[in-house]
Amino acid sequence: MRQATSNPTNTKPSIQSGVVYVIDDDEAIRDSLSLLLNANGFRVSPHESAERFLKSLASSDPQSLSCALVDIHLGGMSGIELQETLLNTGLNIPICFITGQAEIHSAVTAFKKGAFDFIQKPVDEEKLCGLINEMLSKAYLSKEQSSELKEIKERFRLLTQREVDVLDRIVAGRINKEVGMDLGISIKTVEAHRANLMEKLKVNRAAKLLQLTLRYREAKAKGLV
Incomplete structure (x- = not known):
């Protein structure tokens, strides 16, 4: 008790x-x-x-x-x-x-x-x-917490499929050059997608991007978002 x-x-x-x-x-x-x-x-x-x-x-x-x-x-x-x-x-x-x-x-x-x-x-x-x-x-x-996760979910919904592709590879630890080779796009294009997705997700550092993405994926796996 x-x-x-x-x-x-x-x-x-x-x-x-x-x-x-x-x-x-x-x-x-x-x-x-x-x-x-x-x-x-x-x-x-x-x-x-x-x-x-x-x-x-x-x-x-x-x-x-x-x-x-x-x-x-x-x-x-x-x-x-x-x-x-x-x-x-x-x-x-x-x-x-x-x-x-x-x-x-x-x-x-x-x-x-x-x-x-x-x-x-x-x-x-x-x-x-x-x-x-x-x-x-x-x-x-x-x-x-529920309200915060709902807001995070809305941010991720703003990403285009190409931005998601880039994000997946960033989270996997691949550098811009490797991401470009994977997706068949230039490094400048990768950088542009990276800047756009970070703006949409409201983060300004790679560590924050990784932290937010992992939190979102964990919540999604648990059915919280």
């Missing part, structure tokens, strides 16, 4: 508008968690089932910051099944599972699928609020 590292009153301005989804089929627990979190300055959206939560999520702003407290023993779709559904639809919402039972197997399964944490009822208020801040911070950083 993670240890709380932040005070709920010190929430970053960037995450103050984040929403905490509380999904629990026990009305008393749901209301208790909602009241506790509201009292600590969090925006809360309670739901009695995974199905109702997903229906509500479909009409919400996909760009909004959010995290979720999920009862692992939900009636109908279970907490783990909800986690799988969110992952399959590409919604990377930080999730903390809550349970009244100590279930190591469920905890291991949840963590393998990327759960942020796994805590037991009754929940300690200070630790819970610290955990919520951590999850919203993670959601914020994930969205920042």
